[in-house]
Structures are given as structure tokens and as C-alpha cells.
Amino acid sequence: MNFYIMTLFPEMVMDGLGTSIIGRASKNGLLNIEAVNIRDYAFNKHQSVDDYPYGGGAGMLMQAEPVYQCYQALRERIGKTPRVVYLSPQGKTFHQEMAEEFAREEELVFLCGHYEGIDERVLEEIVTDYVSIGDYVVTGGELPAMIMVDAISRLVPGVLHNDVSAEFESFQGHLLEYPQYSRPEIWHDKRVPEVLLSGHHAHIEKWRREQSVIRTAKNRPDLLEQADLTEKERKLAEEILEGQYGKKPE
Ligand code: SAM
Secondary structure: OEEEEEEOOHHHHHHHHOOHHHHHHHHOOOOEEEEEEHHHHOOOOOOOOEEOOOOOOOOOEEOHHHHHHHHHHHHHHHOOOOEEEEEEEEEEEOOHHHHHHHOOOOEEEEEOOOOOOEOHHHHHHHOOEEEEOOOOOOOOOHHHHHHHHHHHHOOOOOOOOOHHHHOOOOOHHHOOOOOOOOOOOEEOOEEOOHHHHOOOHHHHHHHHHHHHHHHHHHHOHHHHOOOOOOHHHHHHHHHHHOOOOOOOOO
16 A cells, blocks of 8 residues: 655655554555655745745645645546545544545545645645544644544554454454453463453453443443443343443442
8 A cells, every 4th residue: 555645854754654563564565655755745945845824824734736746746646536645633533434434545645734724725726535533633644544544454454463362352343441451360460351361252252342342331332332332231231321230229
């Protein structure tokens, strides 16, 4: 899969995505991640890319033309009109299903804003998707783009060594993942739940599913609305929501 990140800070993006699992997948040719410097397309001799906003107000705005020229050069290189994601606090909030949908693309272009953002006119011409990483404002689109590239990349076949580990994770089926334990069996007087040592796969699966329901009801009850639960599981979730679960009888 090919990722192109239009940014004023290419080294920030490449440093962040060049290590660990994503870095290894790039070296192995499963991913191609390129940061494209918008400043290379500045049309003035100082290579400045920002200016004051019309109408006044604090801060500077990235100008339309360098962003547009950068995009045009990229589009020519890719050989087709790509999907362009503008990272913006005003976009739709990123979530796992979105990551799954983006992972089906062959190439994705990310546009990172900085300062007070980007001249609206170029956004209207080139952007296909507006995506936010949450209801807060960060200084630039680079970290949000890195988060998206990471979340999408790990869904590309072969990027995670054990492909199964991407299958049973939080948000699959609108549930959070069950708690996990590794050696030793006892740590700080806390024992690994007995069922996990039993070797009985059906029992383990049943326990994990129940734990997922409990955890989701406790931490993210909003997800449950869309979760496909059995009647028994729905009842368990309701008990948690009502605060009854685990309470000792009076
Ligand atoms: N003035 C803009 C507004 O109020 O909508 C915020 C500009 S922000 C300081 C600069 C850049 O950071 C944005 O253009 C965007 O690319 C990125 N950014 C900031 N917060 C973000 C978020 N929550 N999700 C995605 N991108 C974000």
C-alpha cells in the first residue's frame, strides 16, 4: 500500500513511521511511505508557504498555491486522482471501521495543515475526506496523519507477523478486547485467571467473550448499541450498566 503525506515537516513524519513494525514493513516492501515537502512547491524566493488570513484574526494560514502544486505533482506521479485525506479537527472522528475502509485503497494521500490551517479554496478542490483524531486541537496534521497511517498499515496483510492478532482486537464487533496475561502465573499476589491455564479452548473463548462484554459495558457503553450480543450477553451488559454486577448480596 502506498501512503503519500503532504507536509511542511517531512522528517517528523518519516522519523516517526520509520521505526518498529511500520518501519520494518516499509523495509520489506509491504508499505511505501513518502513524505512530500509542500515547501518545495512555494513559488516565491523565500519559499514561504503561509500568509495572514483575510479579515484579520490570530495566526497565519497555509496558502493555496503551494499545496495545489504539490498535489498536482503527486497526482501526476501516481498516475490517477487519489483519495486525499485532510487531517482536521473539523473532520469525522477516526475509528476502526474507517481504518478498515481506508486499508482497501491502493494509495492514500494525507494533507497536513499547520498554523491556523489551510486556505479553504484549495481544500475544496483536492480533498476527498476530512478526518479528525478527536475533539481537541494539535499544532499540525503530522501526528494525526501518523496515527492514521499506523492504524491502517497494521491491517495490510503481512504487516503484523501474526495476522490473527489484528482480527481479535478492541472495536471488532463493537466490543473492547478482553484482559490479557503473560508469565509469571502469580505477580504481586495476583493470579492469572484459572480458565486461561486450563488449555480448554472453548472455555477460554467463552470467558474472553464475557470479559469483552463486561469491559465494554464498564468503559465504553456507547459501543454496545451496535454490538451483536446474545440475549444472555445483553442481560450481563445491562447488569453492569445498572451497577449490579459483582456486588455482594446485602
Ligand atoms: N484553526 C483550525 C481550527 O480551529 O479548525 C485548527 C488549526 S490546527 C492548530 C493546525 C492543523 O493541525 C490543522 O490544519 C490540522 O491539519 C491539524 N489538526 C489539529 N487538530 C487536529 C485533530 N484533532 N485532528 C486532525 N488534525 C488536526
